[in-house]
Amino acid sequence: MEPNKGLVSALFLFFLLNATIASPTPKPHIKPRPPPHHPCRHLTFYFHDIIFNGKNSKNATAAIVGSPPWGNRTILAGQSHFGNIVVFDDPITLDNNLHSAPVGRAQGFYIYDRKDIFTAWLGFSFVFNSTQHRGSINFAGADPLMNKTRDVSVIGGTGDFFMTRGVATLETDAFEGEVYFRLRVDIKLYECW
Amino acid sequence: MEPNKGLVSALFLFFLLNATIASPTPKPHIKPRPPPHHPCRHLTFYFHDIIFNGKNSKNATAAIVGSPPWGNRTILAGQSHFGNIVVFDDPITLDNNLHSAPVGRAQGFYIYDRKDIFTAWLGFSFVFNSTQHRGSINFAGADPLMNKTRDVSVIGGTGDFFMTRGVATLETDAFEGEVYFRLRVDIKLYECW
Amino acid sequence: MEPNKGLVSALFLFFLLNATIASPTPKPHIKPRPPPHHPCRHLTFYFHDIIFNGKNSKNATAAIVGSPPWGNRTILAGQSHFGNIVVFDDPITLDNNLHSAPVGRAQGFYIYDRKDIFTAWLGFSFVFNSTQHRGSINFAGADPLMNKTRDVSVIGGTGDFFMTRGVATLETDAFEGEVYFRLRVDIKLYECW
Numbered sequence: 001m002e003p004n005k006g007l008v009s010a011l012f013l014f015f016l017l018n019a020t021i022a023s024p025t026p027k028p029h030i031k032p033r034p035p036p037h038h039p040c041r042h043l044t045f046y047f048h049d050i051i052f053n054g055k056n057s058k059n060a061t062a063a064i065v066g067s068p069p070w071g072n073r074t075i076l077a078g079q080s081h082f083g084n085i086v087v088f089d090d091p092i093t094l095d096n097n098l099h100s101a102p103v104g105r106a107q108g109f110y111i112y113d114r115k116d117i118f119t120a121w122l123g124f125s126f127v128f129n130s131t132q133h134r135g136s137i138n139f140a141g142a143d144p145l146m147n148k149t150r151d152v153s154v155i156g157g158t159g160d161f162f163m164t165r166g167v168a169t170l171e172t173d174a175f176e177g178e179v180y181f182r183l184r185v186d187i188k189l190y191e192c193w
Numbered sequence: 194m195e196p197n198k199g200l201v202s203a204l205f206l207f208f209l210l211n212a213t214i215a216s217p218t219p220k221p222h223i224k225p226r227p228p229p230h231h232p233c234r235h236l237t238f239y240f241h242d243i244i245f246n247g248k249n250s251k252n253a254t255a256a257i258v259g260s261p262p263w264g265n266r267t268i269l270a271g272q273s274h275f276g277n278i279v280v281f282d283d284p285i286t287l288d289n290n291l292h293s294a295p296v297g298r299a300q301g302f303y304i305y306d307r308k309d310i311f312t313a314w315l316g317f318s319f320v321f322n323s324t325q326h327r328g329s330i331n332f333a334g335a336d337p338l339m340n341k342t343r344d345v346s347v348i349g350g351t352g353d354f355f356m357t358r359g360v361a362t363l364e365t366d367a368f369e370g371e372v373y374f375r376l377r378v379d380i381k382l383y384e385c386w
Numbered sequence: 387m388e389p390n391k392g393l394v395s396a397l398f399l400f401f402l403l404n405a406t407i408a409s410p411t412p413k414p415h416i417k418p419r420p421p422p423h424h425p426c427r428h429l430t431f432y433f434h435d436i437i438f439n440g441k442n443s444k445n446a447t448a449a450i451v452g453s454p455p456w457g458n459r460t461i462l463a464g465q466s467h468f469g470n471i472v473v474f475d476d477p478i479t480l481d482n483n484l485h486s487a488p489v490g491r492a493q494g495f496y497i498y499d500r501k502d503i504f505t506a507w508l509g510f511s512f513v514f515n516s517t518q519h520r521g522s523i524n525f526a527g528a529d530p531l532m533n534k535t536r537d538v539s540v541i542g543g544t545g546d547f548f549m550t551r552g553v554a555t556l557e558t559d560a561f562e563g564e565v566y567f568r569l570r571v572d573i574k575l576y577e578c579w
Contacts, residue, residue: 065497127528136537140349158539333542334524345544
């Protein structure tokens with residue numbers, strides 16, 4: 001019977017293969033959901049945003065460059081800053097100390113986009129050029145600032161982060177008035193090439 | 194002959210496997226194109242954009258926050274609004290009624306980017322926080338407004354829409370002057386985790 | 387012995403299959419890195435950016451629509467143009483001649499985001515509507531302008547470029563003062579559907 005077993009096993013494999021890989025019928029393109037998700041790369045950073053307020057030109061890392069009709073570009077506007085566009089070039093550090101040696105720059109913009117609560121839309125990059133990391137990670141997404149943690153999308157990357165994708169969790173780690181914000185970013189990458 | 198058949202089947206499978214999966218030679222990384230594409234998730238929504246015009250402060254869901262040198266921030270500029278940046282926080286509804294219960298918010302911005310015809314560049318998110326959907330879908334792309342339908346990219350997502358990708362088809366469902374726009378969005382997701 | 391060989395081969399295949407495909411234990415979701423990367427599509431274009439300076443209204447393809455508090459919208463601001471938002475609708479050509487027949491339009495925006503060196507954040511699309519290409523490619527990322535080449539992410543596409551991803555390398559091919567910039571773009575797509 002052993003020959004038959006061999007044949008049976010081979011046939012079983014053939015059907016398995018057929019079902020799993022070589023299916024000739026068009027099927028929905030569904031990525032399997034690994035239970036649970038395991039990032040292929042996990043990074044944590046802090047970045048520090050000091051908004052220009054007319055007096056801190058030397059230290060400022062960000063500036064208001066757009067405002068609603070009722071605002072200006074030196075003070076964040078009323079109505080939850082709705083309509084303010086802020087451009088930034090912030091130092092990235094490994095710990096929560098603004099004065100630690102930066103390991104990269106967080107560069108991009110956010111737009112306050114809600115009148116009744118602080119919420120922004122973010123488009124930015126982490127740019128690294130050190131011995132440890134070289135390349136960039138690109139982010140986009142909604143940032144409902146009043147939530148303790150907020151998830152934005154990692155939409156791509158270059159260099160060491162070639163073509164990566166994932167989710168970044170933002171947390172406001174500290175703030176001083178409306179001038180200094182420190183964000184903790186937990187980056188989980190699920191596509192690593 | 195049966196033993197040989199078993200061997201032949203096994204060898205056939207081995208070559209199949211080898212050719213399909215375990216090829217040792219570097220090859221172009223090409224995703225197979227399933228014929229035709231079947232979305233793993235298909236959603237349709239409406240969202241409603243009411244641009245601030247100096248008089249509708251209470252109802253407005255959007256405001257002009259950037260303008261070309263020849264424009265201002267209360268009236269969309271001449272030359273097809275070229276250079277106007279509009280920030281929005283629009284209600285999302287399941288049907289085409291502005292007054293239906295919103296199921297989420299469409300938040301982000303568009304920039305009119307052409308002088309001779311209405312065309313914009315969009316960066317925005319659908320933000321859901323209901324029993325039905327929790328999480329966000331992030332979009333980016335060109336929106337040639339005069340075309341009946343326009344495709345933009347779904348570049349990522351969070352929560353229920355973790356890491357999703359796809360294409361969203363926008364259609365101007367209704368408009369009133371240059372103040373109210375209603376968009377129908379047909380979201381086809383092809384990567385579902 | 388041949389039957390056993392058949393069985394052994396089949397079992398070997400079974401274990402191979404099991405290890406490669408049907409692993410029941412959760413594992414990190416890691417995309418294999420093909421050595422080296424081969425794009426599934428490789429395209430090269432030029433695009434031409436003529437910034438409005440108050441005098442070139444007829445030829446300008448771009449305009450300053452946001453500026454820092456210390457700037458205006460007719461002249462790029464001091465401090466490396468930090469805070470200037472520029473919207474563009476630039477012709478795309480196959481060669482480096484501004485007057486060649488355009489094959490598409492590059493539409494979107496950039497924001498100068500650094501005070502001490504020319505650096506920008508880009509969000510834009512290549513929009514094609516010709517016999518050769520129909521659809522759009524969407525880009526986002528940091529553009530450190532002083533580097534000879536800069537990589538940004540291809541974050542999605544529509545039409546002929548449905549759901550594509552990859553990396554685009556920008557190179558400043560020529561510039562005249564602060565009005566005309568010509569960029570060479572080398573687009574390498576690694577996900578083609």
